[in-house]
Amino acid sequence: MKDGFPRAAALALADSQLRRNLGHATRTIRDKRARVVAEVPDWEALRDAGAEIKDRALRHLDVHLERLEESVQSAGGTVHWARDGAEAAAVVADVARAHGSDEVIKVKSLATDEIDLNDRLDAVGVHAVETDLAELINQLSGDTSSHILVPAIHRNRAQIAELFRRELGVEVSDEPAELTAAAREHLRAKFLSVPVGVSGANFAVAETGHVVVLESEGNGRMCTTLPEVLVSVVGIEKILPRWRDLEVMLQLLPRSSTGERMNPYTSIWSGVADGDGPREFHLVLLDAGRTDVLADEVGRAALRCIRCSACLNVCPVYERTGGHAYDSVYPGPIGAILTPQLQGLENASTLPWASSLCGACYEVCPVKIDIPSILVHLRGRVVREVGAPMPERAAMAAMARLFGSRRAYEAAQRAAKLGRGPLAGAAMRPWTRSRELPEIPKQTFRDWWRDERT
Amino acid sequence: MRAALFITCFNDTLFPQTGRAAVAVLERVGVEVDFPLEQTCCGQMHANSGYGHEAIGLVRRFVRVFGDAEAVVTPSGSCAAMVREGYERLATEAGDERLATQVRALAPRVFELSEFLVGHMGVEDVGAAFPHRVTYHPTCHSLRLLKVGDAPLRLLRAVHGIDLVELPAAEQCCGFGGTFAVKNADTSTAMLTDKLRRILDTGADVCTAADNSCLMHIGGGLRHARAGVRVMHLAEILASEAS
Numbered sequence: 020m021k022d023g024f025p026r027a028a029a030l031a032l033a034d035s036q037l038r039r040n041l042g043h044a045t046r047t048i049r050d051k052r053a054r055v056v057a058e059v060p061d062w063e064a065l066r067d068a069g070a071e072i073k074d075r076a077l078r079h080l081d082v083h084l085e086r087l088e089e090s091v092q093s094a095g096g097t098v099h100w101a102r103d104g105a106e107a108a109a110v111v112a113d114v115a116r117a118h119g120s121d122e123v124i125k126v127k128s129l130a131t132d133e134i135d136l137n138d139r140l141d142a143v144g145v146h147a148v149e150t151d152l153a154e155l156i157n158q159l160s161g162d163t164s165s166h167i168l169v170p171a172i173h174r175n176r177a178q179i180a181e182l183f184r185r186e187l188g189v190e191v192s193d194e195p196a197e198l199t200a201a202a203r204e205h206l207r208a209k210f211l212s213v214p215v216g217v218s219g220a221n222f223a224v225a226e227t228g229h230v231v232v233l234e235s236e237g238n239g240r241m242c243t244t245l246p247e248v249l250v251s252v253v254g255i256e257k258i259l260p261r262w263r264d265l266e267v268m269l270q271l272l273p274r275s276s277t278g279e280r281m282n283p284y285t286s287i288w289s290g291v292a293d294g295d296g297p298r299e300f301h302l303v304l305l306d307a308g309r310t311d312v313l314a315d316e317v318g319r320a321a322l323r324c325i326r327c328s329a330c331l332n333v334c335p336v337y338e339r340t341g342g343h344a345y346d347s348v349y350p351g352p353i354g355a356i357l358t359p360q361l362q363g364l365e366n367a368s369t370l371p372w373a374s375s376l377c378g379a380c381y382e383v384c385p386v387k388i389d390i391p392s393i394l395v396h397l398r399g400r401v402v403r404e405v406g407a408p409m410p411e412r413a414a415m416a417a418m419a420r421l422f423g424s425r426r427a428y429e430a431a432q433r434a435a436k437l438g439r440g441p442l443a444g445a446a447m448r449p450w451t452r453s454r455e456l457p458e459i460p461k462q463t464f465r466d467w468w469r470d471e472r473t
Numbered sequence: 474m475r476a477a478l479f480i481t482c483f484n485d486t487l488f489p490q491t492g493r494a495a496v497a498v499l500e501r502v503g504v505e506v507d508f509p510l511e512q513t514c515c516g517q518m519h520a521n522s523g524y525g526h527e528a529i530g531l532v533r534r535f536v537r538v539f540g541d542a543e544a545v546v547t548p549s550g551s552c553a554a555m556v557r558e559g560y561e562r563l564a565t566e567a568g569d570e571r572l573a574t575q576v577r578a579l580a581p582r583v584f585e586l587s588e589f590l591v592g593h594m595g596v597e598d599v600g601a602a603f604p605h606r607v608t609y610h611p612t613c614h615s616l617r618l619l620k621v622g623d624a625p626l627r628l629l630r631a632v633h634g635i636d637l638v639e640l641p642a643a644e645q646c647c648g649f650g651g652t653f654a655v656k657n658a659d660t661s662t663a664m665l666t667d668k669l670r671r672i673l674d675t676g677a678d679v680c681t682a683a684d685n686s687c688l689m690h691i692g693g694g695l696r697h698a699r700a701g702v703r704v705m706h707l708a709e710i711l712a713s714e715a716s
Contacts, residue, residue, distance in 0.1 A: 029659040335646045339663045372657060375650025375664070376521060378617035392562070398523030407523065415519060419527035422482065422514040423534065432486050442486050449658035453665065454693030457487055464485045464492035468508045472496075 023369030027344040028336075037173055041341050044172045048332045051278025052383070059274070068267045070387040073323035076225075076258050077313065083225040083258050084304060090228030094290025096300040101252075104134025107303050111136065111250050114301055115145045115215045118248055124209050126232060126239040127151035128219025129326055130254045130305055132164060132348045133361070136217070147217065148209050150238035152202050159186040165342030165350060167328035168276050173341050206238065216246035216297065220253040221325065222268060223302070226261045228289045230302065233272060233282045243286050248299040255309050256322040268325065271385035275327035308361040317396040321356045323386040328353075330380035330390060336373055345370060352380035356393045364397070365405050371397035417441060432463050474594070475505045477542035479583075481552045482514035488685045494712035495548045495586055502596050504546075511538045517555040520563060522652045529567045532560050536575045544593065545583045548708045550615030550684045553585040558618050585615060586708055587683050591624035597631045602715035604634035608677035609707075610668070610691065612684040613646050625683050625707055632710060638675045642667075649690035665694045673700060683707045 031037060056062055076083055088098045101107035115123055123140065125131065125147050137147040137158075149158045153171035157164055160182050164170035171179070180193040183201050191197045218239065222231040230251050232239050243249055259265065273282040291300050313319050331337045331351030342350030347358040347367065355374055359367040371394050380390040401407070418441055421427045434440035436459055447456060462470075476499060480492045499506050515535060516528030535556065539545045547553050557580045564573035590596050609629060615621045629637050648654065648664025655661075668691060672680050680695070682688050685706055692704035 025657050025659065028657060032659050032663050335648070335664050336657075336660055340660055371523075372653065373660075375613070375646050375648060375653045375661070377613040377646035377650070379613075379644075379646070382617060395521055395523075395525070398521070399525050400523075402523035403526075415522065415524045415527055418514075419516075419519060419524070419530065422516070423530050425511050425513060428482070428513045435486060442482075447655070449655045450693075452658060453662040453697060454654075454690060455696040456693065457689055459487065460489055462489060464480050464489035465508070465510060467489055467493060469510075472508070 023367070024344055024346075024373040025369060027346060028340040028373070031340045031344045036175075037341055038339065040173055040175050041338055044169065045332045045338045048169075048278055052275060052329060052332065055274045055278050055280055058280075059270070065267060065271055066385055066387050069271045069325075069385050070323060072259060072264045072267060073325075073386050074320075076260050077256065077319065077322055080255065080258065080313065083260050084255060086225040087223055087228060087258060088304075090225065091290055091300075091302050094228045095292075096228070096290040096302055099301060099303045101303050101305045101307075103307050104136070104139065104305075107134055107252050107305050107307075108136050108139035110301065110303050111217055111252070112140055112143045112145055114248055114250050114299075115140075118214045120145075120213065120215050122146050122148060122209075122213045123215040123217045123250075124148050124150055124213045124242050124246065125154070126216070126218035126234065126242045127154050127170070128217070128252065129167060129348055130219045130307075131217065131252050134252075134305070134307055136252065148206075148213065150206050150209065150242055151234070152199060152236055152238075155202055155206070156182060159183075163343065164348060166331060167326050167349065167351070167353070169328075173343070210238075210241040210245050214247040216242040216249045218243055218249065218251045220251050220257055221272065222259050222265065223253050223257050224259050224262050224265065229262065229287050230289070231265065232286045233269075234284045234286075235277060235282055237284050240284050240286050243288065244296045246297055248301070249297040250301040250303060252303045252305055254305050254307070256324075272325055272327055275329040275383065275385040308363075312357075312360045315360065318356065318360050318393055320388050321353070321360060321393060323388055324353050324357065325386060327385055329383040329385065333379040333383050334374075335377060335379065336375065345373065352390045352394075353388070356388075356390055356397060359397055359401070364401050368401045368405050371401055414441065429465070432465075435459050436461060474503065474543070475507060476544040476546045476589070477507045477509055477539055479512060479515075479539065479545050479547040479552070480508070481547060481549045483552075484548060484685055487689070488706065491548050491685055491706040491708050494706065494708040495546070497712040498586075498590070498599050498601075498708055499546065502590065502594055502599055504594070507542070509538050515552045515555045516563075517552055517559070518651060520555065520559055525563050525566060529563055529569070532563050532576065533572060535560070536572065536579060539583075540575060540579055542582065544589065545579075546586055546589045547583070548586045548683070548706060549686070550585045550612050550619055550621065551686060553583055554614040554618035556580060556583045585619055585621055585683060587615075587624040587628055588619065588621045591627050597627045599628065599631070599711050601631075601711045601713050602633040603710050603713045604636075605679050606636040606638060606675075606677045607679045607681055607710065608638050608640040608672060608675045609643070610640055610647060610672075610680055610682045610687065611643055612682050612687045615683050616644060621683070628707070628711055629681070632713075633715065635710075638677055640675060640680075641671050647687050647691050649687045651686070654690055661690075662694075665690060669694050669698065669700065672702060678702060679710070680704050681707050681710055
C-alpha cells in the first residue's frame with residue numbers, strides 16, 4: 020500500500036471499458052437520486068433529523084447497546100460481542116457447525132465483507148454462498164466489490180453474460196431478464212436447502228430489539244426467513260435508539276441509495292417467533308475498530324454513515340477511478356474517511372488525499388457527514404502521526420515562514436521573477452505533464468499598487 | 474463604502490492583472506479600495522494539505538491585517554472560503570479561543586468579489602463591455618462553501634456585447650483541488666480532460682471563473698492541448714470597457 024491510491028487510480032484510469040461502465044452507471048443513479056430527492060419538500064429537515072438521530076445514538080452508544088442486548092434476548096435471540104473479525108467469524112462458524120452445515124447463505128453485507136468473513140469461514144471448511152446478484156457475480160469471478168451498493172458496477176451486462184456462461188454453464192444472452200433468471204435458478208436450490216442464513220443489518224433498534232435489512236432483490240428476505248438459524252453480524256454503529264427513528268431513516272436511505280421512493284424489500288424482525296422464520300437468531304455486535312473511531316471527535320461523524328453510497332455516485336474522483344483504487348470494502352468519499360480510521364492511518368495513508376475537496380459528497384449525504392472537513396482533519400493526522408516525506412515537510416515549513424513575514428514574502432516574489440525559489444513553481448513535474456505553468460509576470464500586484472497608487 | 478482588497482499570494486505573484494481589474498471594478502461602483510501591504514497568504518495550502526498547525530500564524534496575521542476593515546474583498550472563492558469556513562476550526566484546534574472569537578467577528582465581513590458586488594453592493598451592471606463568446610465555470614468552493622449562487626452569472630449577463638453560453642455539467646469539479654492536482658495528477662488530469670471537452674463543446678473563446686487557481690489548471694490544460702481557448706478571471710471581464 021506504499022504507492023496507495025495515486026498508483027492504483029492511474030491503473031484504473033487507463034481502463035477505457037471501466038471508465039465507460041462507471042460513467043454510465045454513476046450518471047444514471049445520480050440523476051435518479053436527484054429526481055426523487057427533489058420530490059421531498061422537507062428533505063433538508065430530514066437530513067438534519069438523520070444526523071441528529073445518529074449523533075444521539077453514538078453519544079450514548081454504551082447505553083443503547085446494552086439496551087439492544089436486553090431487547091434481543093427477551094425476544095428469544097442470542098447476543099454475541101465481537102471485538103474483531105476473528106471473533107465474529109468464530110461465532111458464525113460455531114453456529115454452522117452446531118447445525119451440521121458446511122454452507123451458509125448470505126445477504127449482501129458490508130460488515131461481513133469488511134472482516135473477510137467468507138475467507139475466514141472457508142479456512143474452517145464452511146462455504147458462504149452470496150445471494151445478492153452483484154455479490155454472486157463478484158464471487159463467481161473471484162472479484163471484489165467496487166461500490167457499496169452496486170458491487171459489480173465495474174462490469175457491464177455483456178461481461179456478466181460471459182461469466183454466467185462460463186461459471187454456471189448456462190446459455191444466456193446479455194438481456195438483464197435472462198441474466199437474473201439464470202442467477203435465480205442457481206440460487207433457488209441454495210435457499211431451499213442451506214440451513215444457516217447470514218446477514219448484516221442496516222439498522223438495529225435498541226428500544227425494541229428489531230433488526231432491519233433493506234434490499235431490492237428479495238434474496239435477503241429468503242435468507243432471513245427460510246433457514247433454520249439466522250446470524251446477523253452488525254457493526255455497533257448501526258444502532259438506532261428508538262423504533263420511531265426508523266421513520267426518518269426509511270425515508271432517507273432508499274432515495275439516497277437507489278434513487279427510489281421506497282426499496283422493494285424491507286425485512287424487520289425481532290428475536291424468534293414460533294412457526295415463523297428461523298428457530299434460532301444470533302446477533303453478533305461487531306466493534307472492529309469502531310470504538311477507536313469514536314475516540315476522534317472530528318472523525319467520529321463518519322460513524323453516522325448509513326451506507327447509501329450517494330457520495331460515491333456524485334464523486335468526480337470515484338466516477339473516474341472506480342472502487343478498486345481505494346483498496347477497501349468502503350470506496351469513494353466515505354471510504355476515504357472510514358477506511359483509514361478503521362484500518363489504521365498507516366495502512367491507508369494516501370486515502371485522505373483521494374479527493375479534490377469539491378464538496379459534492381457533503382451536499383448529498385443524507386446524514387450530513389462533512390466529508391471534506393474530515394478529509395482535511397485526517398490529512399493533518401497522517402502528517403503528524405504517520406509522517407510525510409521530508410522534502411514536503413521542509414517545503415511546508417519554509418512556506419509558512421515565508422508567508423509569516425512581509426519582507427521574506429516580497430523577497431521570494433523577487434526571486435520568483437528570476438525563476439528561483441519556492442514561489443517560482445519549480446519541481447512541478449506531475450503538474451506539467453498535462454498542464455502548462457503560467458509565466459511569472461514582471462510586476463507583482465503589490466509592485467503595481469506601490470508604483471501607481473501610493 | 475471602503476473595502477480592503479485581499480489579493481491573495483497567488484494573484485499577487487502570478488495574476489496581478491486580476492488584482493488591477495478588481496480595483497478598477499470596485500472603484501467604478503464607488504468603493505474606496507485599500508490595499509494593506511502587510512498581507513501575505515491565507516494559509517489554505519497548509520490547512521488543506523495536513524499542515525494546519527503551520528497555518529495558525531497566518532490566521533493570526535490575517536486577523537491583525539484585516540481585523541479593522543469595514544469589508545474585505547477578494548477575487549478568490551477558495552481563499553474567501555478558507556477565511557470564512559476554515560479559520561474558526563484552525564483557531565479552535567490550536568486551543569486559541571480568543572483568536573476564534575476574533576475570526577467569528579471578522580468572517581461575516583469577508584467577501585468573494587462577485588458576492589460583494591451583487592449581494593452587498595446590489596450592483597449587477599458594472600458598466601463592462603466584452604464582445605466575446607464566454608462560458609462560466611462555477612468553482613466548487615464558490616458554489617458549495619460560499620454559496621455565491623448565480624451572482625457571477627448575473628454580473629456576466631449584464632456585460633455589454635457578451636455572448637454567454639452555458640457550460641454543460643458546470644458544477645462538476647475541474648480537478649484542481651490544490652495539492653490534489655500534483656499528488657493525484659492522473660486523476661486530476663482525467664477530471665480536467667472532461668472539463669476541457671465540455672468547454673470546447675460550447676464553442677466559447679473564453680472560459681471564466683471567480684478563482685485563478687482553478688483557471689490556472691483549466692488554462693494550463695487548454696494551452697497544453699493547444700486548444701486556442703483562453704481563460705480569464707471574472708474580474709478582468711468585468712473591468713473590460715468598450716474600446
